[in-house]
Structure formats: structure tokens, C-alpha cells
Amino acid sequence: MTVSKKSGALKSKSIRIARTVALRFMFYFLLSALSFIFLYPFITMIAKSLMTDDDLYNITVKWLPSRATWSNYDIAFRRMRFRAYVWNNILVGGLATIGHMFSCSLTGYAFARYNFRLKNVLFVIVIMMMIVPVQVLIFPLYKQYSDWGWLNSFLPLVVPTFFGMGLNGGFFIFLYRQFFMGLPYEMEEAARVDGCGPIRTYARIMLPMAQAPMLVCGVLSLVWHWNDYFEPGVYINNPAFRMLPSVLPNLYALLNQENHTMIQVNELEGIVFNEAMLMAATFLCIIPIMIAYLILQRRFMEGVERSGLTGM
């Protein structure tokens, strides 16, 4: 009797193990399938960027190029004048990020920690900033900047961020507000009792604690500014002030043109601009931001988890 009981226990145990293994397998399968969907365009882009002309038109070649060529990158690099434009991107992205970190943290702090007149009305404006699309305001802004003589410079992209506006400014204000709302009040009260003024309290006590939202705001602002092509495309015509993503539409247009006529030849060495080079250019565009993200990845995720976006 004891034996049969034991074997029954064993059996149920092995069933349980089998179930766990099956569930594990399902779990990883689902995860891999989903991440494949996410990575698919990305992988295609990299694979294509390494193909030669022959591979591109060979339908049997889908993933792996028969012979990887790096010359595409070389051509794309020169074609899009990468070295000149990447500095524009770094400059604008960096300054705009600093602007957002400065102004949105101040605003978010005020909304989180103070009660003041018109607070609700002003908070509705923050929400409006998140909802009103850039497209609604683009023409008045364009007119305004052209009156101020700001067109064809980086001012329209950078200055608004120092005033809490700009790309997704409302979102960042909201982020900081959520974070500061979750901090204990005792800190400020202690500081005030010790005679610390509001601005010093903010700069010396609250900001050092706000690393998590700073990181999140920094990464997202940098990425969004880096990829934005809509506003730079409207405000900047001068080739000297172009940014990398706004070069891409030109290259795509060029490719289409060449597909139709096939006689348009690259001004560089008489090479026909093909899709592989386009993909190489596209990939070059995001390499700097990817490297930055990979370095910050772990801390960024921790920042998201700790920035208190959860308590709404």
C-alpha cells in the first residue's frame, strides 16, 4: 500500500515537472515569437544593408547576403554627409534634453508639491499640451519664428524646451509630477525648519533624489529629438543645418527617381544608389542613439520602475 502511494506521488510529481517544462517552453516560444515581430524590420534592414546589387534582385536571397559588403556603409556615410550632420543632431538633441530636464522638473515639482491658485486650470493646460498635436500649431509657430528670424537655425528646436514646451514637454512634466508626488514631505519640512529657502530645497534636496525620472526624461527626450524629422523639416531649409533624419526623405526620393529612370547616377564615383545603400544610411542614422541606449539600458529600466508613474 505504501508502495502504490509512493508511486502515485512520483507520478504526480513527474506530471508536474512535465507541465512546468511545457509551460516554460510555451513561455519562451511566445516571447521569442513576439520579439521576432519587433525585430523583424530591424533585422531586414541590417541584412539588406549588407547586400550587393546582385543579392538585392535575387529572390532566393532573403536573409543572409551571399557575400557581405561593407562598401554600402561607406557610400551611405559619404552620401548623407554623416560626419557633418551628426554633430547637428548631437547638438540639438543634447541641448533640448538639458532644456527638458531643467524646465519640466521645475514645473513638475511645483505641481506635485504646492497648492496655489489656478492650479487646476494650469494642470489642464499641461494635459492639453499632451493632447494638442504639433500639427495644429505648426503654422502659427512657423509664422512666429519667421517673424523673429529664427528659421534656418536650431533656435525653434532648442529654445522651447527650456520653457517646458517642445517635443512632448507635457509628458515630461507629468512624469516629474508623478515622481515628486510619491516622495515623503518630511524632507522639505525639515529643510524649511532649518531655514533652507524653496529654491535651495529644490536644488539641494529634491533634485539629487530625482535621478530616476531624470534618466527617463533624458533618454526619451534624446531619442525623440534624435528621430524627429517633422519640425526640423518645417523650420530648416538650409543644408548646413540639416539633421540626419531629415536627410533620409531625400535619399528615399532619390531612390524612387532612380528606379524610374535608371540613368540617374550618383555624383559619387558614378555608383547607382540602391536600396542596400539606403538601408545602410537608415541604420547609420540610429547607430549613435542605439549605442547610447545600450549603455544606459539597465539604468533606464530601473529608472522607469522607480519613477512612480504607477500612482496616477
Place this chain on the structure above:
Amino acid sequence: MTANQMALPKKKKRMGIDRRRSLEAYIFLIPWLVGVCLFFAYPIFVSIRLAFSDIVEFKGLKTAWVGLENFQYIFFYDINFVPTFLQVVYDTLLNTPICLVFSLLIAILINRKMVGRGFFRTAFFIPVLLGSGYIMKQLLGMGADGATITTGITVPRLIADLLGVSITEVVQGFLDRITVVLWKSGVQIVLFLAGLQGISGSLYEAARVDGATEWEMFWKITLPMITPIILMNLVYTIVSFFTDGTNPMVDYIYKVNFTNQQYEYAAAMSWIYFVFACIFCLLAILLMRRHVYDSGSKS
């Protein structure tokens, strides 16, 4: 010190604590308030004025009031506006639930302890890195000029033969949509992940002691606890779909604005568009509101 206090008028000496706190708050708000006036309120004012008027002289933007003429034109004469608009509404209605369900699923999956957590987290965040820009627009095959590299993932031939043409088309349409939608759900995944991390582990422990299964724990604990984030994500998703660069309506408004240079008309159009986006958000908030769990401690 005392002399100084005496010299001050009585009223000023005892400024109420509320008043002073209020003043302090406004010191912090100065940059933002300036920004709102210059880069938000004034452009909105100009844009509204434009929507109801006609530009007489471009220099200095002199306008003449024409009332609802622009709006009439949009609804009764423009052959592109209504179909494009309906298409966008249809897409948003379909994409938003897909986006939310899948990003919640992915967030739950990558919230577990597992091998290669860092890899998967990066993989799911890649769309945010590439996204929101021209690159994604082209990669997803929604570019205006048709230079694309992907048209999503195709149904395998074997399965397609089994299912028949009509079902395959539906499945294929769904798959196409999924690729596009998932590529836009990076931020949502991150927000859900943050929300999941915020749920106290003791709740699950208690449930496990009481013999709850994973499935029950999802419906009874996880889902109710993250309803605030679902609401936030819902609004964020609707807004981002409405204002996305790959959106045909946005493209159209841009074209009318800068290619056709019908500024008043584009302004009217974008206001109609914006009002509808607001209505959508409000409806979503009203529908969700009664289901949102309120922890009572915050806000």
C-alpha cells in the same frame, strides 16, 4: 531686526502661509508660464482665429472674419477630408485595443525572472529607438512614395492553403496590423512594466497561500491593480495614434498647409481633427473611470 519688522506695514508682515507657498510655486512655474504664453497659448489663439477667417495679406497675417466658411468647405466640398478622417477613426478604434492587449501581455512576460531578460527588454524597446521618425514610417511600408522594405509578416503558404482565400486575407490583414501596431507600443510596454513592478509582492504571496492559480491572480490582482495605468496608456495610445507621423490625416493637413499653402483651411481642419481626438479621449476616460482602482493613498 525688530526695527525692520516695525517699519513694514502690518499687512505685509504677516503674509499668510498659503499666500507665500503660492508665491513660491509661481517662482518655480515662471519658465513654464512664459513658455505657455509664447509657444502654446498664442499659437493656439492664432490658429483658432485662422480657422474662422481668410488671409487677406500674408505679411503681418492680416485676416478677415468669414465665420464657418472654412468648415463648410471641408465638409461639403473637400473630397479627401471625410474619407481620410473616417479611415483614421477606424484605424484608431482597431489599433488601440490591439496595442493595449499586446503591450500588457509583453509587459507581463518580460516582468518575470528569466534567461535573457536584458535582451528581450531591449528588443521590445527597439521600436522606440527607431520609431516615431521617418525610419519607421518607411520600414513599415507606409511611406507616401512606396519605397518600402517590409509589408509585415506573411501567412505561411501551407496554412494559407488550408484556410482558404477569404480567411487568409483576414488573418493577413491582422498580421500586417499587428506589426505596425506593436512597433508603436514601446512606450506603453515600458509604462505597463513600471506598473507591474509597483504591485506589492505580498498580494501574490497571500493569494498563493490561499491556493490561487496564476490565471486567477492575473484577473483578481494584476488587472485591477494596473487599471490606472491602463487608463493612462489608453489616453496616450489614442493621442499618439492620432498625432502619429504615419497617419494619413496628418500627412494631408501637412500637405494642405505647406504644399497647397491654404493655411486657414488647414487650421480649420486640424481643429476639427483635434476636437475629435479630445472627444475620443474623454469617452475613453468616462468609460474606464468606474473600473479604475483607487488606492486612496495618492493623488
